[in-house]
Every structure is written in C-alpha cells, then in structure tokens.
C-alpha cells in the first residue's frame with residue numbers, strides 16, 4: 258500500500274509572528290520556516306507503517322513556493338521515499354489545496370492519505386475533510402491512535418467529550434493530532450541520502466484544476482492585547498484581589 | 506433576510522453549549538433553521554426549538570444518524586443547505602469534522618472560527634494560534650459556510666414560545682465505510698470545561714498524576730471545571746479532553762487560574778477571552794505573567810493548599 262502525506266511549509270511554531278506595516282499579511286521574509294508540526298507527525302506515522310511492513314511506499318507532497326523543497330527534503334531525510342512539489346507562489350486556500358491533492362491522488366492511487374489536522378498558519382482544519390468528500394472516501398480526523406488491520410483502520414479520535422473510536426475501510430483520509438507519536442530526529446547521513454531521493458516539481462497552474470471561489474482577505478491586525486496586571490505576594494492578597502474584582 | 510442553517514451539536518437528549526452560542530452568531534445573520542441530525546433525537550430538537558433565534562428546527566431522523574459521523578451527516582447537510590444562503594456549525598470537534606466535508610460537496614470555501622461579524626459577508630477570524638486576527642470576505646454569488654468560535658459568543662436565552670419542529674425523513678443512500686465503535690468519556694460530575702464560569706488548570710509544574718489531585722481539590726472548593734496544558738495531558742496527568750489551547754478547548758470563563766503553566770502562545774490562545782486570569786508559577790519570568798491579571802510567584806505545592814484553606818475559611 259502506498260501512503261501519501263501532505264506537508265505544508267509554515268512559519269516555525271516557536272516564532273512570534275509579526276504583521277507587516279501595511280497590515281495586509283504577516284512577515285514571512287527572514288523568518289524560520291518548518292514543516293507544519295502536525296504534518297511531521299503524519300510523516301512519522303507513515304514511516305512507522307512502512308517499517309511495520311504495512312506500507313510499501315511513502316510519498317510526501319507539498320503545495321507551495323519553490324522553497325518548500327526544503328521541507329520536502331526534510332521529510333525525505335526522515336525516511337519518505339519520494340516527494341512532489343505542486344509549485345505556486347500564490348496563497349492556496351483549503352478547498353483549492355484539497356482539489357490539488359485529489360489531482361495527485363488520482364495519479365498516485367494511494368491506499369491511505371495522511372494529513373495534519375490543521376496547518377498552524379491558517380488554522381483552518383479543513384483540507385482532510387474536504388479531500389475525503391471530493392474522493393468520496395471515509396475520514397478519521399484528529400487521530401491520536403491508529404491501528405491498521407488489512408483493509409481497515411481503527412482510529413482513536415480526540416473529541417470534545419473524550420476519546421472516540423471509529424473503524425473505516427481503506428482507501429481513506431486520516432488527519433493526525435499531536436499525541437499520535439513523536440517524530441524522529443533527522444540524522445546527518447540521512448540528510449545526505451535524501452539529496453539523492455526523487456523530488457518532482459509540477460507547476461500548480463498546469464494541474465488544470467478548477468479553482469473554487471476564494472475568500473478575500475481584507476487585512477490583518479493584532480488581537481486585542483491583554484496587558485499583565487498586578488503581582489501579589491501572598492495567598493491572602495490573592496484572595497482579597499479576587500474578591501475586589503468580584504470573581505470570588 | 507438571509508436564510509441561515511445551523512448544524513446542532515447534541516448528544517440526542519440535550520444540546521451542547523456550543524450550539525446555543527453559535528446560535529447567537531447565526532441569528533445576527535438572518536432567519537435561522539437549526540438542523541438536528543439524530544435517531545430519535547426529539548429531546549435535543551425540542552431543546553433547540555426552545556431557544557431564542559431559532560425559527561424552525563429540522564429533525565433529520567434516521568437510524569444511521571445515531572452516531573456523529575461526518576461521512577454520513579455531511580452529504581445530508583449539504584443537500585439540506587441547498588436552499589440556504591448561510592450554513593453554520595459551532596467550532597466543536599463535531600462541527601469541525603462535518604462542516605468542511607459539507608463545504609467541499611457544496612463547492613464553497615469555508616471560514617473557520619468566526620469571532621466577529623463585520624457585515625453580512627465579512628468576518629474576523631483568528632490565525633497563527635490567535636496571534637493575528639484576519640478579516641475575510643465571502644465573494645458575492647457564493648454561499649457562506651463557516652464555523653463559529655464558541656468563546657466569542659454568549660449563549661442565547663430561552664424563547665417566549667418554542668419554534669416548530671419538523672421531522673424530516675431522508676432516504677438518500679449513505680456509505681457504510683465508516684463505523685462508530687465507542688466513546689470513552691472522562692466526564693464525571695464536575696462542571697463542563699466549555700461552559701464553566703470558573704476554571705482551574707494545571708500544567709507540567711504539577712509533576713505527576715498524583716499531584717494533579719491538588720488541582721481537582723481546589724477546583725471543587727471553587728465549584729470550578731478543570732483544565733490542563735498540553736504538557737500535562739501528554740505526560741498523562743489528565744485525559745485529552747481537559748486540554749486548553751490551540752489544539753484543545755477555547756474557553757471564556759469569568760475566572761481562570763493557571764497553576765504550574767508557563768504560558769506558551771498555544772496555551773494562551775485558549776484563554777484570551779477569560780475574564781480574570783490568575784497565574785501561580787515559581788518562575789517570575791514565565792510568559793504567563795505577561796497576560797495574567799493577577800500573578801503570584803511561588804511554589805505551587807505551598808500555595809495551592811494555602812489557597813484552598815483560605816477559601817474554606819472565607
């Protein structure tokens with residue numbers, strides 16, 4: 258079984274993002290970029306399936322600028338077999354991303370598509386569900402436990418009420434949550450080896466996908482800030498201040 | 506007036522508080538019909554009908570709808586939404602699971618986590634873990650499909666007279682590739698994290714599952730719900746449904762007490778709308794103090810028992 262993993266190049270989660278002077282977007286120049294943390298977990302999950310003899314090939318795909326090759330190379334260094342970049346400098350919104358991934362699914366015919374539950378830049382949490390709809394296949398989202406058994410997957414999902422277990426047949430789309438696994442570190446020799454692994458670049462515009470309507474962005478602003486308040490030096494002072502504020 | 510369809514999150518008997526909050530947003534956009542997918546979920550449908558802002562409740566009743574499975578509900582929801590200008594769902598895990606699947610079937614882009622309505626087609630939503638707020642507009646000719654950030658809206662009140670409930674039978678064929686197996690709910694009889702007015706939360710600073718009991722005790726003496734940082738959940742001190750933050754629950758209690766939590770941006774995004782934030786941490790430089798209204802620097806193992814005692818005697 259072939260596993261397709263979608264990875265997005267995003268601003269590293271440790272960076273404090275800044276809005277540009279025009280208020281149109283966040284500043285991405287000169288900022289550390291990484292694989293979306295959820296997607297790194299998806300890559301790890303795919304690699305473990307391969308190591309367990311459940312998957313035959315792990316293909317990573319990213320939609321984004323040429324520089325996203327870096328993130329694809331990292332995934333190859335982790336152990337993925339090959340990579341595809343659907344190259345574009347434009348912002349690709351979730352429905353368009355889902356259609357582009359579907360385009361690749363038709364070509365690659367994977368048994369399983371693994372994605373992150375959300376990209377930490379747009380925080381949309383949409384692409385996996387949309388892809389599953391377009392593909393007309395089952396979905397298991399927010400997954401923190403995954404058991405593959407022949408043509409079926411038993412998935413544990415992190416939901417508001419606790420942990421939900423569902424069973425789905427393959428092919429399917431699974432979106433992963435942070436507690437599924439801890440991604441491996443990339444070692445130096447693997448980085449060298451990854452340079453020789455195949456990385457194909459296809460222009461997004463040549464996929465011929467029908468572009469869906471786009472949400473128009475009217476600008477960015479910082480959130481209403483909470484300025485730090487007082488520091489108290491004893492429990493008694495804490496209780497008194499809480500009473501003052503009317504919350505006790 | 507725009508026709509709005511709101512997907513209800515419920516357990517068959519009662520509505521999830523996320524639904525009553527999302528209805529506040531929905532009602533500001535037009536005339537709202539609430540869709541309750543279930544199997545004999547009449548009680549939940551009646552609960553929806555009793556809310557101010559609900560014009561009509563559509564109870565889509567069939568055995569397959571007994572479990573909240575997106576692959577089954579999304580095609581029914583998309584079909585129902587054909588006659589509406591706006592399709593909304595709360596940003597609960599249920600809403601987040603179902604709505605994008607329906608949006609794709611409708612060929613419409615989705616706005617995730619509406620936090621403010623600017624005008625009938627323009628909305629504010631958080632990105633980058635809530636560190637940036639972006640304003641987006643849905644193009645004309647296009648259906649508005651969106652989830653509603655629960656912490657940004659208050660629950661609607663009860664209606665003077667209940668709205669009519671219509672039971673709809675659909676016979677569209679549904680896939681059998683997805684089976685619901687079980688739900689392991691940690692629950693208990695403590696207040697619900699998402700609707701509680703007071704929340705006490707613990708982090709890695711607690712050090713062990715045993716020590717986390719202190720948080721539960723303090724919460725009980727305050728009548729509060731219990732929350733946790735991701736580190737505390739990852740370490741196995743408490744179950745996942747207590748996690749607060751970007752990947753956990755977004756909450757807005759009147760009082761939030763963070764104990765042994767450093768205040769990472771991914772955690773803070775979950776409590777931005779809290780009334781009063783209290784931080785108890787032994788590290789005076791912890792980032793949580795930048796956002797806390799009241800900070801107390803010190804060892805939680807000393808402070809928490811003292812705090813509890815002070816509450817008991819006060």
Ligand SMILES: Cc1cc2nc3c(=O)[nH]c(=O)nc-3n(C[C@H](O)[C@H](O)[C@H](O)COP(=O)(O)OP(=O)(O)OC[C@H]3O[C@@H](n4cnc5c(N)ncnc54)[C@H](O)[C@@H]3O)c2cc1C
Nearest residue numbers: 708709710734735736750751752753765766767772787805
């Ligand atoms: C994509 C992504 C999503 C994430 N989503 C979330 C999320 O939803 N929610 C979330 O919480 N995190 C989330 N995180 C993790 C987040 O970045 C932090 O790692 C996490 O919040 C840290 O938890 P903590 O504050 O409990 O632990 P730490 O950062 O280790 O802080 C522990 C604190 O306890 C204090 N302490 C220790 N001992 C004592 C004592 N005896 N008395 C008093 N204080 C003490 C320390 O001074 C320290 O400040 C996410 C991370 C990523 C990458």
Ligand SMILES: Nc1ncnc2c1ncn2[C@@H]1O[C@H](COP(=O)(O)O)[C@@H](O)[C@H]1O
Nearest residue numbers: 263264320372373375376381382383384
């Ligand atoms: N540009 C992209 N390239 C590759 N995968 C993507 C891209 N955008 C989103 N994804 C995948 O879809 C998941 C959810 O993204 P989102 O719906 O944008 O929050 C991500 O975690 C990725 O696995």
